[in-house]
Amino acid sequence: MTTRTENTVVTGLGVVAPNGLGTEEFWTATLKGISGIDRISRYDPSGYPSPLAGEVLDFNASDHLSNRMLPQTDRMTQMALAASDWALADAGVDPAAMPEFDMGVVTASASGGFEFAQNELQKLWSKGPEYVSAYQSFAWFYAVNTGQISIRHGMRGPSGVLVTDQAGGLDALAHGRRHIRKGTGLVVSGGVDASLSPWGLVSQMTTGRLTRVTDPERAYAPFDVSADGHVPGEGGALVVLESETRARERGARSYGTIAGYGATFDPAPDTGREPGLRRAVELALADAAAAPSDIDVVFADAAGVRDLDRAEAHALAAVFGPEAVPVTAPKTMTGRLYSGAASLDVATALLAMRDGIVPPTLHVPERADDCPVDLVRDTAREMTVRTALVVARGHGGFNAALVLRAPDTH
Template structure:
């Protein structure tokens, strides 16, 4: 495993100490992880509204979430489902980290999240009131509940986080971009950050907005609707949820005796050139840049959590990028998002959480439903059942619609 640093994290490393997860695979980290390792898919017919008239009728919906169990009556009418999920996950992440922000310096902890859609469901409801009843029936909460940055704002208020804050809007790549920006704030002096991505874009308006990409699967069979790297790939199933994580400077985490799940060791982002230029996509450069940033050689990576677009041309481009970086080595590749759907900015953040759990439990979760791998599918694709194996380092790959690429390297604690 040449080229990889071992031993305890350096004082200025960004380590992850807490996880909060909400996805179609379950509410809470352990419920999600147990389902993921078992290969229990959460994809099924859309139930939050009547989707029978839409070409896409399947999604990965978060099960059993009652916002009234997690939020005050004051907050419920002013928050979208996306923010309600994010606030609950922020509670879980801080509890998992054993961190009370009130014990830190006043400006010692901040929040950076990613969002690709904002509060679609809330906005649709208010626009319907505007059209059918008039402007007097539109709540003042519409001014912020729909906004991309609302999760960062509401989380900071809920937990008294007065440190640096921000939001990244880069589609599926956003979950990694948010973590990287949080790491930047730690290097600038913050002690801790809440970071990640959470989405809930399954309302009628949210669904129609995604249909414009032309990448949503229109199959009605859950087991064949989202099959990345399969010769019969036909697009992806949308989903809701994601993950929020507590990231700390290693020195600060060590000082308070925190349990460290892993290190956010490397990151790089690139942007694809315009199609008419004929230049290659930027994904390979993002992957190589993340490895370089981590000081890690390709042969040190134990598993890749793939972007897994489910569109043949995009799957081919990702497979070619991995082939170019790993030189034909059949590195294990997995796409557990086949159980949740693609979650936009929540997806990469959830992959980071799952990769850290894979390190903890020495097991790689499976990719479901790939029955006829394409000729160019990654040779090491982990299919159908989880693979027990030590995981010391992981590569996370994410692409956002419009040309955004991001890659990150995680390193196990210790």
């Protein structure tokens, strides 16, 4: 039985991102500053205030799934299944060789299968109920990725789904760590989202946080004086979690340790109380037994909204000091991926540790004076990364923070 205090390590990564399919393709593009943000290509977006998105253009579901699976799965689930395959292969794990109740799945979701649901609703309205797929009963569901991954790999251990918007990717990993500490042998965790269909895009517009800028190189500029909102995207990352002892015993490579986690909820608007992000960071540092000076880099939430950017910058300055720690937001190359955003940041932070280089934040020509952060802009910064902090905020008041440590640092 795993002890409660034993380290939980990441032994496998699976990435699906607008600027790269697969971990190494994504990482190469990210270090080079190659963006996946452009005008939406799957339909004509000219009638929408927000015509831009981070689309995963090179993903062909039939390359990864059987013909039987294609008609019963939404695009997000298809990408999640591929990412789970890649993460397990990267970890050197054969699920068929493991006890089925010793493996779990914990994912995050922000929207469920929007594209699948839209297609079936269109059939209902235009043709009638007899044309609606029976798979609609579950393909839309926010827990469907967890279910389909568990079925695909025979994982019948503790599982679940977290629904906290952009913070979900961190919340899912923390929940997966909890299962590892309780004795589950392996957990596939993270988030993959895809809600760029017309219905999905309109739903996101209701937040008032999507940019109206149509130039891909100016649309998503967090911490900039011209910040106008964010660009939505699709994709994310799934990882394999194991106890450090188990990983060592089977000779697995460790990308790093999930050392600390904190989550808070913002107070009601207009109460005058401080937002909860600072407290989430402090909780994560305390859980990791880390001092602010231990953090080498912060992967920012980077809302791209002036008030939210200012609040994040002030929270980081309150913990670390103004411009005291490098801050980066590589999601400026992908858009905000909702439940997939933070787990992709975690994968990126682990790769930064592995290779000693921090990817850049693009398209921030003039950092706002009221956002006192040492932003890694335009080009990657070579530096040793032993401990990283990933922060995320979800619409509605969710805050999460995760501390990661390099494999040989405890």
